[in-house]
Amino acid sequence: xxxxxxxxxxxxxxxxxxxxxxxxxxxxxxxxxxxxxxxxxxxxxxxxxxxxxxxxxxxxxxxxxxxxxxxxxxxxxxxxxxxxxxxxxxxxxxxxxxxxxxxxxxxxxxxxxxxxxxxxxxxxxxxxxxxxxxxxxxxxxxxxxxxxxxxxxxxxx
Numbered sequence: 648x649x650x651x652x653x654x655x656x657x658x659x660x661x662x663x664x665x666x667x668x669x670x671x672x673x674x675x676x677x678x679x680x681x682x683x684x685x686x687x688x689x690x691x692x693x694x695x696x697x698x699x700x701x702x703x704x705x706x707x708x709x710x711x712x713x714x715x716x717x718x719x720x721x722x723x724x725x726x727x728x729x730x731x732x733x734x735x736x737x738x739x740x741x742x743x744x745x746x747x748x749x750x751x752x753x754x755x756x757x758x759x760x761x762x763x764x765x766x767x768x769x770x771x772x773x774x775x776x777x778x779x780x781x782x783x784x785x786x787x788x789x790x791x792x793x794x795x796x797x798x799x800x801x802x803x804x
Contacts, residue, residue, distance in 0.1 A: 654722045655736065655757035655770070661724050664759075668715040671708055679705045718759065725757070731804050734778045736770055739804050742778070745786070745797040755779070 656664070679701060686698035725736045734740050734755060741752045753768040755778065761769035768775045777789035778800070786799045 654718050654759055655725050656722055656759050657737065657756065658724050658726070660757065660760045661719070661722055664715055664719055664722070668712065668719060671712050671715070675708055679708060732782055734781045734800070734803050740778055741801040741803075742798045743801055745799060750801065753778075 682701040683698070683705065686692075686695055686701045689695055689697060692698050731738075736755055736757070739752065739754045741750060743750045751766075753766050753774075755770050755775055756767045758769040758771055761767055761772065768778075770776065770779060773789050773791065777787050777798075781787060781800055781803075783800050783803055786797065788795045788797045790796075
């Protein structure tokens with residue numbers, strides 16, 4: 648038996664997951680059922696591309712519903728970090744790379760919310776984990792595929 652992994656998300660992400668789950672279970676299932684019914688009416692199911700496509704879509708939707716149900720059940724909602732001077736969940740942190748001075752700003756989020764394009768960094772990623780618990784002025788290193796990287800925290804909020 649596999650152990651259920653706890654998922655950490657913000658209230659906003661939790662609400663988004665619940666909304667998507669509700670949509671999939673109601674509207675999307677109804678749309679797919681209509682598509683299946685139409686495809687069946689076209690005749691021979693063994694050579695019916697529309698039917699196969701609708702079945703594949705149904706399977707993918709049911710998989711997503713199961714995944715979301717599992718996530719919602721195992722989710723722990725975390726509020727913003729109360730200590731503004733210590734990096735934690737929900738903190739926005741500005742760091743600079745020690746070798747070239749490049750500056751980066753990230754918000755620390757749960758793994759389900761991570762999005763590097765939006766500068767949302769998972770608290771369990773190598774960089775996110777290295778940042779947790781640090782304060783302004785702290786220097787730290789973490790391992791990357793290209794070797795160790797050294798950074799200094801410029802500010803946290």
